[in-house]
Amino acid sequence: MTTKSETEVGAETRPIIAVTMGDAAGVGPEVTVGALADPAVLRLCRPLAVGDRARLEEAARILGLAVDIVAVEGVSDATFEAGRINVIDLGLIPPDLPWGELSALAGDAAYQYIKVASELSIAGAVQGICTAPLNKEALHLGGHEFPGHTELLAHLTGTPEVSMMLSSPQLKVIHVTTHIGLIDAIAKIDPGLVERTVRRGNEALVRAGIPAPRIGVCAINPHAGEHGLFGHGEEEEKIVPAIEVLQADGLDVTGPLPADTAFFLAGRGDYDLIVAMYHDQGHGPIKVLGIEDGVNITVGLPVIRTSVDHGTAFDIAGTGKVRTGSMSEAVRQAAALASVKV
Incomplete structure (x- = not known):
C-alpha cells in the first residue's frame, strides 16, 4: 500500500x-x-x-x-x-x-x-x-x-458547442453528432460543424502530446457515396468543403473515408483520430475493441x-x-x- x-x-x-x-x-x-x-x-x-x-x-x-x-x-x-x-x-x-x-x-x-x-x-x-x-x-x-x-x-x-471523444489504447474517435436520431444527425451535419469538430479534436490531441495529429474523416454514406451512387451527395455538400478549409490551414486531414475501412486504417496506425459523423458510427468500433478500455472525453x-x-x-x-x-x-x-x- x-x-x-x-x-x-x-x-x-x-x-x-x-x-x-x-x-x-x-x-x-x-x-x-x-x-x-x-x-x-x-x-x-x-x-x-x-x-x-x-x-x-x-x-x-x-x-x-x-x-x-x-x-x-x-x-x-x-x-x-x-x-x-x-x-x-x-x-x-x-x-x-x-x-x-x-x-x-x-x-x-x-x-x-x-x-x-x-x-x-x-x-x-x-x-x-x-x-x-x-x-x-x-x-x-x-x-x-x-x-x-x-x-x-x-x-x-x-x-455553446462541445464534442464527444472516445479514447481507447487502439483508437480515438470524435463525433460530429451524438445523442440524436440518424435522420436528424444527417440534417444537422454541415461543413461548419464538421470543421469545428475536427479542430476541437486536433487541439485535444496536440494538448495530449501529439504535435501533428493525422485525422481521418468518415463519410456519411456507404463507400463514401460512391460518386453519387449512394445517398444524395451528402459527402460533397457537407464534408468536402470542411476538409478543403482544414487542409488549406495545414491540418493533416483525409476524407471523406468509407467508414468500414476508416477504422481498420486507424487500427493499424494510419490515423491518430477518426471523425465519426453520428453516434453509432463511432461508438460501435470502440466498444468492439473493449468497453472496459474506452474513456469518454468531452472536448471544448x-x-x-x-x-x-x-x-x-x-x-x-x-x-x-x-x-x-x-x-x-x-x-x-x-x-x-x-x-x-x-
Whole structure:
C-alpha cells in the first residue's frame, strides 16, 4: 500500500479531479469507490468525490474495500492519502434506495453532483471532472431534460458547442453528432460543424502530446457515396468543403473515408483520430475493441472532463460484480490531461 509520505510527494502539482458518483441506483457508487481506492490514481491526482457518503460506504462494503470515506466541505478540507476517500456529501440518497431500479430521486441527485462539480471547475478549485455513469431516463424523471452528460456539462459551463471523444489504447474517435436520431444527425451535419469538430479534436490531441495529429474523416454514406451512387451527395455538400478549409490551414486531414475501412486504417496506425459523423458510427468500433478500455472525453469545455464509456448497468448494480478499471482509467486520463494545463 502507498504510504502517506509517498502520496505527499508532488502534492502541490497533482491536479485536483472532482469525481461525481453518478446514478446512485446504478454501478456509479461502486466504480467511484473502486477508482478512488486505486493507488495508481492517487499517485497521479488528488481525487475529490461529489456524491453521497453513506452510499459510497455501502458500495465499499459490497466491494470488500477497507477505506475511510470522509465528508468534507470543500477542497481545502480534504486530506489526500492512501486509504481515505474525500467526498462532498450532498446527502440526497435515502438509505433504503434500491439498487438497480429507475429512480427520479437518483436522477435528480446525479444532476446535483454534476452541478457542484461544474461550479468547482468554474471557480478554479478543481482542474478536471470525471463522471460516473448516470441514467438518462432517471435524469429526465428527476426534472432535467438533457440527452446526457455532454450536453448537461455544456449547459452548466455556458459552453455553446462541445464534442464527444472516445479514447481507447487502439483508437480515438470524435463525433460530429451524438445523442440524436440518424435522420436528424444527417440534417444537422454541415461543413461548419464538421470543421469545428475536427479542430476541437486536433487541439485535444496536440494538448495530449501529439504535435501533428493525422485525422481521418468518415463519410456519411456507404463507400463514401460512391460518386453519387449512394445517398444524395451528402459527402460533397457537407464534408468536402470542411476538409478543403482544414487542409488549406495545414491540418493533416483525409476524407471523406468509407467508414468500414476508416477504422481498420486507424487500427493499424494510419490515423491518430477518426471523425465519426453520428453516434453509432463511432461508438460501435470502440466498444468492439473493449468497453472496459474506452474513456469518454468531452472536448471544448473550459475544464477537462472524462467518463467511463459504459452505462449504469442496473442488472449488476449493488452486487459487487462490476469491474472498476475503466473508471480508474477515466480518472487517470483526466489527471493526465489536466496536468498539461496545471
